Amino acid sequence: MEGICFLPTFLVIWSSSTFIVSYLIALFEHDVDVIFPYISEIGAKPPESCIFGLMTIITAFAGMATIYARYKFVEKLNEKAGVPPALNQAAFWIGMLSCLGICFVATFQETTIIQMHDAGAILFFVSGVLYTTLQSIISYKAYPYGCSLALCHTRTGMATIAFLAVSPTIICVLLHRTEDKDYVFHLVSAVSEWIVAFSFIFFFTYIHDFKRFTLKLRTEFVS
Known part of the structure; x- marks a missing residue:
């Protein structure tokens, strides 16, 4: 665990565990179907909603820390690479918006205020996909100083999968609600939702980069 690579490692493992643990509890409580429930459904009823909310908030803060570390890494990398600072800043703020969306999803369950829950989910998914897309572009612009070309291709592949699944x-979730809960729309939207959620293992690719640097906090007294 060199550098600060524990950040993306923890983020990916914890976020994946959030979905899996909540799903298993919801199954045990007979609150969801076995085959492809919506992620929102696995965190809608207690006790799984309590676990889902707590773990999701922790995921959001871990995501913020990882996104900030990535931003500072690219900023430092720009001493050699040619990544436009505006592009790095845009990716940072869009990533933060995605984490804000996660907080909305965790706080407003589907069974309480569905409008706020849906708004948070859309913000999370759309901003998250856009963030991974921008980071793929940044990886190519930073090459060969940032990471290998193979890792650039890997990030692009993950971002492409997320982009194709988010629409x-x-x-389909909107059509599922308006078309008398048609099962085909439910199946397509649920499968796509799980694909987008797990495509964010994209952060796992940061481990290679984060081994190469550390962040230090400096305290200064102002007289």
Whole structure:
């Protein structure tokens, strides 16, 4: 665990565990179907909603820390690479918006205020996909100083999968609600939702980068 690579490691393992643990509890409580429930459904009823909310908030803060560390890494990398600072800043703030969306999802369950829950979910998914896309572009612009070309391709592949899955996630869930809960729309939207959620193992690719640097906090007294 060199550098600060524990950040993306913890983020990916914890976020994946959030979905899996909540799903298993919801199954045990007979609150969801076995086959492809919505992620929102696995965190809608207690006791799984309590676990889901707590673990998701921790995920959001871990995501913020990882996104900030990535931002500072690219900023330092720019002493050699040619990544436009505006691009790095845009990716940082969009990533933070995605984490804000996660907080909305965790706080407003589907069974309480569905409008706020949906708004948070859309903010999370759309901003998250846009963030991974921008980071893929940044990786190519920083090459060969940032990471290997193979890792650039890997990030692009993950971002592409998320991008292709996010549209049917949003469109089909809306159609599912308006078309008398058609099962086909439910299946497509639920599968796409899980694909987008697990495509964010994208952060696992940061381990290679985060081994190469550390962040230090400096305290200064102002007289």
